[in-house]
Amino acid sequence: MKFFQSLGHSSLQFIAKLGRSSLFLWAILSGLGYTLSRPSLLIKQLYNIGALTFWLIAIAGLFVGMVLGLQGVYTLSTFGAESALGVMVAASLVRELGPVVSALLFAGRAGSALTAEIGLMKATEQLSAMEMMAIDPLKYIIAPRFFAGFISLPLLAALFSAIGVMGGYLAGVELLNVDAGSYWSQMQSAIDFHEDIINGIIKSIIFAWLVSWVALFEGYDATPTSAGISRATTRTVVNSAFAILLFDFLLTALMYGAN
């Protein structure tokens, strides 16, 4: 009996939270006009959220690419197919690893910081004070951060893939003597702009929307105490990761499942 009671309770809570977060998202989207009219707010957040995450993404991209290069040569050489290394590295990066890994790293670096920042603003009554000054914090604080995340992550994912391809080159061609010409030419002929690159970009746009939404909502909805903010920050990372992986599966099924 207790079990059913708690099941019902948590389902109700989940649905209520879904409702609150949808209203929250709606309020953010209606702040788009305000954000566009105040580019300085957006640029500041693009720097905080996007530019400061660049080095993490660049280094992670380089290493993921290098590992792909090493593993690729190791596996492909058993079939004598080292020349296909470029295709393998590029396809796995632009289709999957680029959007997914950069979104996961983004959630850990920028998402958690956003949640903590908004949660602390709530705890110190800064959001409430803005409301009292007749300034809507959803427009002034939340919307610029949301759109900055929305713009930053796809760009970061593209950089991740590009740097990863260079990493694969370093490991495969420079270190393990795969032919440079076949690395690039096979990649060029096999990677399709629409099939691979556009689909990868669509994925990262959807991940950007998910991570920014989750991070800002968790901060805004946090219990305004230190324990509450720490729980909210954890939830941001965990829930974003789940959402990214779930949506990655759904999108991959939609994009490539029919073939």
Added chain:
Amino acid sequence: MICIRNLTFSRGDRKIFDDISMDIQPHKITAIMGPSGTGKTTLLKLIAGQLQPDSGTILINQQNVHQLSQAKLYQLRKQMGMLFQSGALLTDMSVYDNIAFPIREHTQLPESMIRTLVLMKLNAVGLRGARELMPSELSGGMARRVAMARALALDPEMIMYDEPFTGQDPISLGVLVKLIQTLNQTLHLTSIVVSHDVQETATIADYIYLISEGKITGQGTPKELYNAYSEWVRQFMHGKADGPVPFHYPAPGLADDLLDSP
């Protein structure tokens, strides 16, 4: 100015306010006092329209706060200043920018005019020299004075103080008491002070409402309340440890409790 009628508000199962009515006179300092946890801050949030009551009305200048559209409510809030207990300064801006913030957001004034306004507001609270500091570099009392200057930035008609005296050293306390009084007189403000510091509040308030357990338990001028007939009011006003509000949280008898070892 402000007219509260039959206001009821509850959180979960607990009734914070149960059918209370009060009037706040223009250009006076009205104090709302009561023990901690009686929802005095909640009352301010209800007046400002940040919370919705279960029933009852709050009229400010004949406008029902809780039936206004967001645009109208924001228009009304420009005429209200609020001083939060923590100060609630925006931590990523200097003192100067904190005070300039509402002016920049709501007006098209040139920067030179804003500078003049900000310096005048800061001068009124005696912190013109601290304008370059960041909120983290201010003491608690200074942060509250800056917040006061910010609350006055748009020249409001009324200002609400949430526990302005809590946790202040005697000098800061004296400064704040004097400021609330002089600002009220010179700017013809309507002030609402929420507090449980009887001594300080009673020296400046024109009228006091005492709230306890969701009801108004006493009201009148400070003098009337000090000599009130109600024992509860006297206990609160004179700060006696024991009286109608018992010193002990409800518990079985001490002897029973000690002998009743599990």
